[in-house]
Amino acid sequence: MHKDNQPLIFEITKAGRIGYSLPELDVPEIDLSSHLPEGLLREESPELPEVSELDIMRHYTALSNRNHGVDTGFYPLGSCTMKYNPKINEAVARFPGFAHIHPLQDESTVQGAMEMMYDLQVHLEEITGMDEVTLQPAAGAHGEWTALMMIRAFHEANGESHRTKVLVPDSAHGTNPASATVAGFDTVTVKSNEFGLVDIDDLKSKVGPDTAALMLTNPNTLGLFEEDILQMAEIVHGVGGKLYYDGANLNAVMAKARPGDMGFDAVHLNLHKTFTGPHGGGGPGSGPVGVTKELAPFLPKPILVKEDDRYTFKYDVPQSIGRVKPFYGNFGIYLRAYTYIRSMGPDGLKAVTENAVLNANYMMRRLEPYFDLPYTQHCKHEFVLSGRRQKKLGVRTLDMAKRLLDFGFHPPTIYFPLNVEEAIMIEPTETESKETLDSFIDTMIQIAKEAEENPEIVQEAPHTTVINRLDETKAARQPVLRYTKEKEPVNV
Amino acid sequence: MKHRYIPMTETDREEMLSAIGIATVDELFEDIPEKVRFKGELNIKPAKAESALTKELAQLAAKNADARTYASFLGAGVYDHYKPIIVDHVISRSEFYTAYTPYQPEISQGELQAIFEFQTMICELTGMDIANSSMYDGGTSLAEAGTMAAGHTRRTKILVSETVHPEARDVVASYAAGQFIDVVTIPHKDGVTDMAELEELLDDNTAAVLVQYPNFFGQVEDIQKIGDITHAKGGLLVVSANPLALGVLTPPGKLGADITVGDAQPFGISEQFGGPHCGYFATTKKLMRKMPGRLVGETTDSEGRRGYVLTLQAREQHIRRDKATSNICSNQALNALAASVAMTALGKAGTKEIAYQNIAKTAYAKSAFEKAGFEVKYGGYHFNEIVVALKKPVKEVNAKLLEKGFIGGYDLGLTYPELSNHVLIAVTEQRTKEEIDALVQEMEALHA
Numbered sequence: 001m002h003k004d005n006q007p008l009i010f011e012i013t014k015a016g017r018i019g020y021s022l023p024e025l026d027v028p029e030i031d032l033s034s035h036l037p038e039g040l041l042r043e044e045s046p047e048l049p050e051v052s053e054l055d056i057m058r059h060y061t062a063l064s065n066r067n068h069g070v071d072t073g074f075y076p077l078g079s080c081t082m083k084y085n086p087k088i089n090e091a092v093a094r095f096p097g098f099a100h101i102h103p104l105q106d107e108s109t110v111q112g113a114m115e116m117m118y119d120l121q122v123h124l125e126e127i128t129g130m131d132e133v134t135l136q137p138a139a140g141a142h143g144e145w146t147a148l149m150m151i152r153a154f155h156e157a158n159g160e161s162h163r164t165k166v167l168v169p170d171s172a173h174g175t176n177p178a179s180a181t182v183a184g185f186d187t188v189t190v191k192s193n194e195f196g197l198v199d200i201d202d203l204k205s206k207v208g209p210d211t212a213a214l215m216l217t218n219p220n221t222l223g224l225f226e227e228d229i230l231q232m233a234e235i236v237h238g239v240g241g242k243l244y245y246d247g248a249n250l251n252a253v254m255a256k257a258r259p260g261d262m263g264f265d266a267v268h269l270n271l272h273k274t275f276t277g278p279h280g281g282g283g284p285g286s287g288p289v290g291v292t293k294e295l296a297p298f299l300p301k302p303i304l305v306k307e308d309d310r311y312t313f314k315y316d317v318p319q320s321i322g323r324v325k326p327f328y329g330n331f332g333i334y335l336r337a338y339t340y341i342r343s344m345g346p347d348g349l350k351a352v353t354e355n356a357v358l359n360a361n362y363m364m365r366r367l368e369p370y371f372d373l374p375y376t377q378h379c380k381h382e383f384v385l386s387g388r389r390q391k392k393l394g395v396r397t398l399d400m401a402k403r404l405l406d407f408g409f410h411p412p413t414i415y416f417p418l419n420v421e422e423a424i425m426i427e428p429t430e431t432e433s434k435e436t437l438d439s440f441i442d443t444m445i446q447i448a449k450e451a452e453e454n455p456e457i458v459q460e461a462p463h464t465t466v467i468n469r470l471d472e473t474k475a476a477r478q479p480v481l482r483y484t485k486e487k488e489p490v491n492v
Numbered sequence: 493m494k495h496r497y498i499p500m501t502e503t504d505r506e507e508m509l510s511a512i513g514i515a516t517v518d519e520l521f522e523d524i525p526e527k528v529r530f531k532g533e534l535n536i537k538p539a540k541a542e543s544a545l546t547k548e549l550a551q552l553a554a555k556n557a558d559a560r561t562y563a564s565f566l567g568a569g570v571y572d573h574y575k576p577i578i579v580d581h582v583i584s585r586s587e588f589y590t591a592y593t594p595y596q597p598e599i600s601q602g603e604l605q606a607i608f609e610f611q612t613m614i615c616e617l618t619g620m621d622i623a624n625s626s627m628y629d630g631g632t633s634l635a636e637a638g639t640m641a642a643g644h645t646r647r648t649k650i651l652v653s654e655t656v657h658p659e660a661r662d663v664v665a666s667y668a669a670g671q672f673i674d675v676v677t678i679p680h681k682d683g684v685t686d687m688a689e690l691e692e693l694l695d696d697n698t699a700a701v702l703v704q705y706p707n708f709f710g711q712v713e714d715i716q717k718i719g720d721i722t723h724a725k726g727g728l729l730v731v732s733a734n735p736l737a738l739g740v741l742t743p744p745g746k747l748g749a750d751i752t753v754g755d756a757q758p759f760g761i762s763e764q765f766g767g768p769h770c771g772y773f774a775t776t777k778k779l780m781r782k783m784p785g786r787l788v789g790e791t792t793d794s795e796g797r798r799g800y801v802l803t804l805q806a807r808e809q810h811i812r813r814d815k816a817t818s819n820i821c822s823n824q825a826l827n828a829l830a831a832s833v834a835m836t837a838l839g840k841a842g843t844k845e846i847a848y849q850n851i852a853k854t855a856y857a858k859s860a861f862e863k864a865g866f867e868v869k870y871g872g873y874h875f876n877e878i879v880v881a882l883k884k885p886v887k888e889v890n891a892k893l894l895e896k897g898f899i900g901g902y903d904l905g906l907t908y909p910e911l912s913n914h915v916l917i918a919v920t921e922q923r924t925k926e927e928i929d930a931l932v933q934e935m936e937a938l939h940a
Contacts, residue, residue, distance in 0.1 A: 327766025
């Protein structure tokens with residue numbers, strides 16, 4: 001094994017060590033074989049670690065030191081809204097009255113939890129301008145699917161099951177077309193125009209009697225506000241379709257414009273993005289969906305209702321699309337979002353948007369002289385540069401992203417959206433200071449200079465990380481997806 | 493306004509506006525059409541300072557009856573188990589919880605390696621070849637197993653045993669509807685899947701049979717036989733398994749499972765009113781390229797150092813877009829980490845002991861109920877749940893039990909009409925003999 005390898009927990013195990021403290025058994029011992037059907041008593045124990053409690057803490061502390069989070073440093077990952085994760089959220093989520101309540105307890109014993117849920121729904125309805133909200137979906141993609149299933153149910157209820165097409169702009173998140181597919185629709189791609197916005201003529205040519213919905217992110221993934229939104233709503237509604245809002249970019253317009261006022265019929269939010277979830281290394285998320293009155297009968301069940309001063313779950317919802325998740329969604333995550341909204345208030349949320357947009361525009365204008373900027377109008381909360389100028393010098397966007405690692409920054413989202421060559425998608429968020437932005441900008445400018453004067457240093461980056469670029473082709477061609485004891489260690 | 497999460501000062505703002513070449517922030521929003529610009533103030537509650545908000549939310553939490561204050565005998569898919577204290581210490585390291593999906597492996601080796609270890613532990617417990625990095629929960633994971641089986645076999649019907657968690661079955665039905673797949677329920681007989689009905693319902697268009705192990709009633713089913721019957725017709729066996737029970741149960745991988753799913757909540761994840769928990773998804777090498785979700789694989793760098801990357805991404809939505817078989821993107825990474833820490837702490841010996849204790853305590857509870865004159869329904873083998881017949885409505889009994897400091901079991905009549913006045917009692921290693929005796933005594937008194 002290479003001397004620099006970080007040991008796996010399975011490699012520091014020693015037979016006989018334990019890391020647990022189970023209660024003493026205070027009931028009579030049993031003979032397991034007489035309590036299980038024949039052949040179902042496990043013969044071989046699972047090869048799980050045998051380590052002490054300190055071994056575990058050292059192991060995971062070492063792993064955490066090999067990981068970059070928002071608390072480590074700047075994380076301008078476009079479309080992901082990597083803002084600060086408030087610590088009050090973490091404290092609240094661990095109150096026993098929230099952390100240790102069971103979803104199937106009698107409703108009378110969980111009124112506090114249900115009150116929070118109801119109040120959060122009311123807050124999200126106001127923020128999005130929608131009539132009703134469900135908290136059930138577990139993440140953004142899950143919310144997309146939930147809303148599309150509702151739209152499908154709506155069309156079917158109207159005897160219009162021939163509406164099988166969902167329109168998606170070419171700049172859309174990958175989840176949009178994938179969600180359309182798993183909700184049983186066919187996807188039709190709508191082109192962008194030279195300003196990075198939806199091409200209205202192309203949209204007009206693609207809508208028709210088979211249109212179920214148009215899925216739109218506004219601002220779009222280029223960070224640009226779709227100025228023709230009202231016209232687009234008219235076109236889609238005109239043919240009987242529905243308008244779907246992907247809330248991934250809500251941090252750009254919160255308290256400045258509401259999807260409901262733009263004509264959207266359904267909206268999903270990413271509470272782990274805009275509302276400080278946190279991101280958890282990839283989840284858990286939370287993806288509530290808001291809808292108009294017209295779509296409300298199709299909401300997933302149960303529906304949380306307030307009767308006098310009592311909260312209750314309603315299961316008798318005849319037109320509901322059914323249950324999309326056991327229980328009531330990712331309570332622990334939307335509780336954090338609720339805490340955040342209550343920490344910010346109306347003027348706080350407005351300040352969030354204003355500062356997020358100010359930060360993005362400041363960065364964009366300062367970087368504009370050094371990189372290609374395909375769309376030059378003011379951006380919203382994020383913007384997309386193109387690395388094509390540097391590519392001509394032999395330095396790709398990937399190289400520049402890797403070079404940023406040497407300076408302690410998490411790189412922006414790269415190679416997305418797909419309609420920008422060598423894309424670099426930067427989203428600073430409102431929680432970063434001007435000093436941090438300046439430091440990142442100066443580094444980007446330095447890298448642009450390096451690309452001209454000393455390209456090798458960029459091409460061979462990173463130079464300071466615990467590991468160099470990894471062989472991804474090998475990982476995919478000869479997949480090793482788990483540790484096995486017998487396996488020869490790699491590169492002895 | 494000033495806020496502790498927003499660092500810009502007035503001076504900063506002036507400098508930035510001037511660098512942009514504008515006078516006011518409002519100019520940046522002029523691209524929003526006048527007609528849709530939101531001009532007022534959001535009608536939401538005003539901001540609250542940290543101490544006051546903490547107090548308010550603590551009071552709200554105190555309105556709920558929690559399993560730290562009450563002795564809980566409620567399970568039905570979500571359990572009060574031993575959660576090693578170190579779990580919260582590890583997942584509170586903000587290098588983990590403030591990161592996102594590990595797109596940049598050079599600075600995400602911690603998360604990637606943790607996932608690789610999670611994948612390994614799930615494989616070890618389930619006896620499957622490959623496990624992904626997590627799914628939302630056990631219910632959606634089961635639903636994705638059903639749609640994956642339909643896609644793989646190109647068949648359009650799936651059978652689900654009535655002994656699978658009712659809410660999970662609902663989710664399976666919703667997902668299946670999305671892809672025009674028919675779902676048929678196999679009735680139960682004496683608390684286990686009715687084999688005769690299974691053979692009757694199974695046909696050449698059946699993509700998969702979905703069963704739970706141990707099942708919703710706490711019974712350990714003969715999944716090998718179900719698998720044999722299913723395979724004979726070319727269908728796949730999908731097993732939803734409680735991973736904690738696999739400390740002592742023969743793993744589904746050894747019993748013919750093609751896909752094993754479940755929820756890792758019993759390992760170190762708090763109940764949290766039902767979420768977030770942590771779905772897992774494991775399958776065979778043969779089905780590897782059909783599986784949903786993120787996968788982490790081992791590789792090396794230019795100097796031969798071992799490292800981990802997201803791999804086989806050609807399956808996923810961000811590459812395949814409308815050709816993807818699943819739309820999952822964000823998953824339950826932090827909870828997979830929590831489960832990994834708990835599985836590590838319990839380790840080889842502890843996973844066996846904890847599962848053993850669940851069976852021993854449940855056996856004790858069963859005999860205590862029987863001695864007190866209760867009928868414990870279904871004579872089969874129990875893991876940590878039993879079905880007890882009552883003479884009164886469960887809701888009424890549970891209300892009385894609450895006054896005595898107990899959270900009672902699950903009211904089976906809510907989802908199985910033939911089982912009204914039957915309660916599903918869960919007994920984990922957390923419940924003491926004293927608590928079990930006291931529960932039985934109180935219920936006996938209520939019965940009289």
